[in-house]
Amino acid sequence: MGAIIDWNGNRNILASEDFILGLLGGVEDEVGPASAAIMYAIGLEWGRQDLRCFEIWFRREYGTSPHQANLKFVLETWWWPFTSQGWGRWRVDMTDRKQGFMFIDLFDSAVARTLGYVGKPVCHLYAGLFSGFFTEMMGQLVHCIEIQCYSMGEPYCQFLLGGKDRIDAAAFWLNEGATAKDIEVRLLNEKEGEPNDDDNPRSTFQ
Amino acid sequence: MISVTELLVENPLTGNYFASDVYVKGLIDSGLIENRRGDRLLALPESLIRGLYVSLEQEIGPAAESVLIGCGDRWGKDFYRRFYSGVTEYYGAPLTDLSAAELLWLLQECWKTHGWGELNLDQPYQPEGVLIVETRHSPFISHAPKTNRPMGFLECGILRSFFSQLNGQPLHCVQTTCESLGADCNRFVLGLENCLKRVEAMVESGRSHSDIMQTLVNPS
Amino acid sequence: MMTTLEALFNEPERHYLRPQELERLGEYINTLPERLELYRQLRDQEIALMQPVADALEKQLPQESMETVKQGIKQSVLVLRYCAMAMLLDDPTLVELRLRGWLPLMIKIHHTQAVDRVLYSLLNNRLTEVFTDQQIRLISPPLQMVQNLFYCEEIGVG
DSSP: OOOEEOTTSOEEEEEETHHHHHHHHHHHHHHGGGHHHHHHHHHHHHHHHHHHHHHHHHHHHHSSOTTTSOHHHHHHHHHHHHHHTTSOEEEEEOTTGGGTEEEEEEESOHHHHHHOOOSSOOOHHHHHHHHHHHHHHHTSOOEEEEEEOGGGTOSSEEEEEEOHHHHHHHHHHHHTTOOHHHHHHHHHHHHTTSOOOTTOTTOOOO | OOOHHHHHHHSOOOOOTTOHHHHEEEEGGGTEEEETTOOEEEEEEHHHHHHHHHHHHHHHGGGHHHHHHHHHHHHHHHHHHHHHHHHHHHHTSOGGGSOHHHHHHHHHHHHHHTTOOEEEEEOTTGGGTOEEEEEESOHHHHTSOOOSSOOOHHHHHHHHHHHHHHHTSOOEEEEEEOGGGTOSSEEEEEEOHHHHHHHHHHHHTTOOHHHHHHHHHSOO | OOHHHHGGGSOTTTOOOOHHHHHHHHHHHHHHHHHHHHHHHHHHTHHHHHHHHHHHHHHHOTTSOHHHHHHHHHHHHHHHHHHHHHHHHTOTHHHHHHHTTHHHHHHHHHTOHHHHHHHHHHHHHHHHHHSOHHHHHHHHHHHHHHHHHHHHTTOOOO
């Protein structure tokens, strides 16, 4: 009947990169420069919806809720289907999680690889996806911004996740020409001396 | 006398280009999927499709429809280009050399292998310049929100673009039945825009597909 | 590939292979040298196998157009290549997976039904002539799958 069902029982649709181009074009035609925000919103809702599917299959596979399992394991488990679905590999750096932010490196972003060199971050769909998933997963609003992109000539894409204040600050610095490394250093300097929230490992993005 | 050796040299053997077990290749180490020509593929999970409908509705309301049709349109254009070059390369002949039956069958296989459900052509109105494409088990529609109107905007765009390029003239596409409204399949009516102008209004007024087609081909 | 065998390898985390599953795997491994040998023969003798079939076909069907006969032969060479691969992998479903739809379509478009009826009978005789009983047993399941494909599509060959 022309259906592709994955290991977790969810249906998949195969599409070339043209789907991404088509979606970007369709959104741009309708909302012009606000297209980045719409792509982020699409990603955000995707992440939310995906957590619902993830909770079901994670519980079925491991007999426990993802909210109760080791976070690093949960994240690797969550991203694995995306890897096998062609969305690229990722690397999560949770070193600064207790400082209230974390970084995700994404290799072979479907958006950036499709668009090629643009000179600015383009992976708003992924940023939204991470924000939507982590917000639902952590039970608190987690924002995300892409601070380095393959479309800027970088070898891979990098995303920063955290509370609104930090993401707004990062957006400002990025606009001023800061690199991903500059942003990381500034964030670390900002937090120096403040106490870590060790008692509540889930509550990390304040 | 037929020489088997010469026969095989003159006509290299070909099978089903879209056979699912060879058409799609996963490169797990790099997190990529590609088709047999090496073009990158993405598996869009149902959570993305659901998220797409929900977020567009929330963010831009009724304009969501144009975004989805526009997306389908662009996607369809490139889909045709890739279909054309893949098939031409593999079979060693341009699409125009294939019979209508071969072309339709390849499109059906391609549709299935991409997990888009099943596709059929219904051609009783071809003399009137109208083509009806039927799709079943559409993943684009099964995750769309339930409303009182057809929801196959993405497919509408893809089909319009694909058949416009195949026919060499711009076609219009209107969906007259939808699985989301309990129909047995999704029916897309394709034809020149001036022929189909009235169809949209008839769909909106809730008229049945057969009724619409009767009115379309027998204008009183 | 090897759909039935491959399924054995899917869930090592759930359980070790059961005795009958190991037995199935063992059977395949035991017949692998024979499968390889038969595959080699089919590959190396493709023309030698098919040319007498083509000659006999032309003789038996003088009324058929040359184009239809050629198309029928081409299709049968394709079928035999898929059967050889399916035999090597011990996976008759490969034939179905790759030829379902395609072969019946070609038969319909090129009107090779009448040619195929004679051709497959000649081919079967030729295979029996060239190969041992054990080799015929190995190649039979995929060939049977081809027959089923014809029946399913009501082409009526066989």
